Amino acid sequence: MTEKWILITGVSSGIGLDAARHLCALNNNVIGTVRKLDDKKKLEAQLPDRFHCILLDVTNKNQIAEGIKEVDRILGGKKLDCLVNNAGIVKPGPLELIRDEDFEHQMDVNVSGVRNMTNACLPFMYQNDDKRKSKIIFISSVSGLFAAPFNGAYCISKHALECMVDIYRRELMIYKIDCIAIQPGPVKSKIWEKTIGTFEPYLNSQYGHIAHKADRIIQSSEKNALPVEFISKKIQKVIESAKPRTRYMVHTNKIGVKLLSGWIPDRIVDKMIWKSLNKKGTTKYRPV
8 A cells, every 4th residue: 555644533432543553554644633632642652653643623613723734734745645534423312302412513523524624624635646536535324324213313414424425526526536435334433332321311201112222222233333443444445446436335234224225115114113113122223
């Protein structure tokens, strides 16, 4: 793999951290973003000198402006070969009852934050030549394909991201900047560990009779999740590919996801989900 300059958002843990390690090990120069100073110090101590860490919150335009100055200094006139929009959050709950701030925060991070960082990094990617096309990789989700009940805010944000990928790709073709989505299913990451138990506020609501079931489903998904290395290797594949596909799904049951997200009529999918949420015991239904 030819040495490249790559910026990854959200590298404090999970997919972002593993991708940073993986790409550095392949002799790439990686710039990673984190929100906390403690995380910055820890990563700078753990990762090689070719890793550079900057502090910024993707929802804070002032922090982005300052962070981009640091990116400019680090690049020193070199082009940015790839931006990996990885930063994201999830907070499950019924759309009727989820707190406005929890809903809006997911939109801010998962949608507006991605646009903020993409637009901020584009000036470093316009410096193109015919042989080296810059790429923007969007870490989406199968939740951007399938509308899972009780995880609506996250699904809505990822559906929006899927649309954003296509729009950016078609608008940036003139500059030879390619845009690709990676769509993970359940992955062993803190983003999902943090959701366990989050249905507790809804146990005494009108959704209480199925809220506990939804929580168990998330726990089951987390236990059967793929290692983050699967995503890191897919990111590497996209970066190395001269002609990557526009989308890569990373899931143990791709056919099942495609069936639920369009191949089977909506009303039949509705009935399948209803039966799954109402029956006793475990379920094959997954929220992501």
